[in-house]
Amino acid sequence: MEEFQLFAFLVALIVLFCGLYFTRNKLTSRGNIKLAPSPPTLPVIGNLHQLGHLPHRSLWELSTKYGPIMLLKFGSKPTLVISSAAIAKEILKTHDLAFANKPVMSAPKKIFYDLKDLVNLQYGEQWRKIRSIFVHELLSSTRVKSFNTIREEEIDLMHSETGHGKIFLDKMDDAVALLFNFTIGEFVPWLGWINRLNGFNACLDKYARELDEVLNAVIEDHMSRGTSSNGDEDDGKSKENFVDILLGIYKGNTPGVSIDLISLKAVILDALGAGTETSTTTLIWLIPFGAGRRICPGLGFAAISIEHTVANLMQKFDWALPHGAKGEDLDATERPGFTIGKKEPLIVVPTKSYF
Structure with a gap:
């Protein structure tokens, strides 16, 4: 994915230096409105060149010079960057309604069924409906307790399969890389053709198609298992997982709650992505659950x-770094992504505990 971004950036620079397009920085003064401090911008790309390989570090370095509130220009899109916990609290809690919507980006739009999922859905009635399904039907305290049996089975399976989950995590990394890839066409719309030329759109289409096939197979599998041999609905409620519950809503088994097939697949994708990659990152690495009305509904779960x-x-394993390495030898360098992970995978060696 880095090749896509580099190619797009080089093409933008060629266009820039050939003089095909120049733009003024209109963010310095607009009437009597007092704008936040801004680093100098380049024509066309604005401040994109200042993001670097680890954008969160680059933005922090800029904040040490321009303050905790900065106004950057990513292509044609003005972006307010907050680097203060106190100000972030004001935005995410006190004034969260004003910031409740998210920008529309091509990768999430393609992968998440035209942004029909809870994470990307624009704030409004449909968002409240989907969140209600998450909070009341999937992630209520009663539901979370009902998943105890499944949790025990998965933990036991993990013990027997410790060290063999790399393939699945690699697949999740593919999705994260696509979602995090800031292509020049997102920020400079008239250069959107570059995403076709460098193959990014084709890659995105291929991944979305393959992902949809997987989700269709998952739904078909659960639909077929949801009916017993005598044709009656399976009454094993204690064994229900997220997909089973959502399918019950889709089939009209939950009074007062409804969901269409596209939204169903988008919500399943949220549960699989936000419920696995982020939890894995937290086990290895930090990450908060957000704040305000768009705080992660899965926090309790x-x-x-x-x-x-x-x-x-x-309890069941003793753990050590490989080859006798010590804690201070651990590489804690970050890697960019939808959530910030480790650049080098956390590799630890388990030995059976006697307790």
């Missing part, structure tokens, strides 16, 4: 799952 996982891993 994730906290129990992560605590349960860590407790079992600590």
